[in-house]
Amino acid sequence: xxxxxxxxxxxxxxxxxxxxxxxxxxxxxxxxxxxxxxxxxxxxxxxxxxxxxxxxxxxxxxxxxxxxxxxxxxxxxxxxxxxxxxxxxxxxxxxxxxxxxxxxxxxxxxxxxxxxxxxxxxxxxxxxxxxxxxxxxxxxxxxxxxxxxxxxxxxxxxxxxxxxxxxxxxxxxxxxxxxxxxxxxxxxxxxxxxxxxxxxxxxxxxxxxxxxxxxxxxxxxxxxxxxxxxxxxxxxxxxxxxxx
Numbered sequence: 626x627x628x629x630x631x632x633x634x635x636x637x638x639x640x641x642x643x644x645x646x647x648x649x650x651x652x653x654x655x656x657x658x659x660x661x662x663x664x665x666x667x668x669x670x671x672x673x674x675x676x677x678x679x680x681x682x683x684x685x686x687x688x689x690x691x692x693x694x695x696x697x698x699x700x701x702x703x704x705x706x707x708x709x710x711x712x713x714x715x716x717x718x719x720x721x722x723x724x725x726x727x728x729x730x731x732x733x734x735x736x737x738x739x740x741x742x743x744x745x746x747x748x749x750x751x752x753x754x755x756x757x758x759x760x761x762x763x764x765x766x767x768x769x770x771x772x773x774x775x776x777x778x779x780x781x782x783x784x785x786x787x788x789x790x791x792x793x794x795x796x797x798x799x800x801x802x803x804x805x806x807x808x809x810x811x812x813x814x815x816x817x818x819x820x821x822x823x824x825x826x827x828x829x830x831x832x833x834x835x836x837x838x839x840x841x842x843x844x845x846x847x848x849x850x851x852x853x854x855x856x857x858x859x860x861x862x863x864x865x866x867x868x869x
Contacts, residue, residue: 628739629673632860634849637681639726642688642713645681652677652734653801660736660797674736674799678852678860680845681732683724685710687818690792693720697819708817717802719773719792721818727809727830729845733852737798740856744795748773751804754851755789758806761847764834774804777829786827788834806848808832808841 637645656674663671687698687710697720698712705712724730737747752768755775759766766788767779775789789806807830815828831839853860 627673629676629736630739630856630858632676632678632733632735632853632856632858633863634678634680634860635863636845637679640681640683642683642686642711642724645679645683645730645732646713646715649679649732649734649801653796653799656734656736656799657797660738660799674739676736676739676858677732677734678849679732679734681730682726682728682841683730685723685725685814687712687721687723688717689714689721690717690719691715692718697721698817699819700817704817708814710814710817715802717792717794719790722790722792722805723814723818724805725810725814727807727811727832727841729806729808729841729848730803731806731848732803733800735800735856737795737800740858742798744793747795747800748791748793750852750855751791752789754848754855755804755806757851758844758848759788759831762831762835762839764831775806776826777834784827786829788829788831806831806844808844809838 659672659674685708689695752775756766764777766775766777769776769779769785773791774787776785776787778785789804791804793800793802809832810830812828812830812833831844849860
């Protein structure tokens with residue numbers, strides 16, 4: 626069966642974290658179900674699996690990955706209420722992170738059988754798309770050995786700071802969850818956690834680095850361009866979408 630290199634792109638806007646998680650799970654489960662059905666069919670009768678990419682942002686929320694430590698949330702239930710934030714334990718990898726307005730949260734729900742079956746390459750491609758996007762704003766970014774995500778001052782590490790966090794889930798080569806890229810993010814919310822369980826490095830945003838507010842839609846378009854190139858994919862913007 627031919628690989629499907631088309632990715633259906635949807636902008637969900639500002640959306641409740643649980644609603645977006647449920648929608649991701651629906652798409653993710655649909656791909657897995659189709660793969661199960663294909664297993665019982667001759668190759669010429671199998672259906673291509675779809676790929677999706679969701680961009681959104683969330684109201685203030687802290688999420689803890691399955692390998693994370695709850696003590697990295699530094700405020701209690703009352704503190705969450707005062708900050709207008711919620712907290713979820715979720716099924717991605719990684720520790721604790723923050724999502725909020727002014728952030729591009731990207732959820733690729735891809736069947737990697739359509740691209741390449743290598744989860745490390747997948748993570749590196751997500752990082753590379755962000756690195757290339759930042760380059761267009763005159764910012765040099767990269768990786769720090771042993772840490773996921775995208776970092777500034779990643780070489781000398783005199784003042785290393787994370788601009789994009791990542792945490793994914795992958796089952797039978799189908800992905801969900803993804804990355805959180807700080808654009809015009811209120812970084813004060815990171816002071817209520819030990820971000821990603823790392824207590825000796827800072828967090829930053831594109832706006833903080835360039836000294837002005839940045840058009841989030843503009844950044845999204847640049848990021849889409851680089852993702853399409855890296856994955857050798859056609860990214861098709863959905864005319865409309867149904868989440869319910």
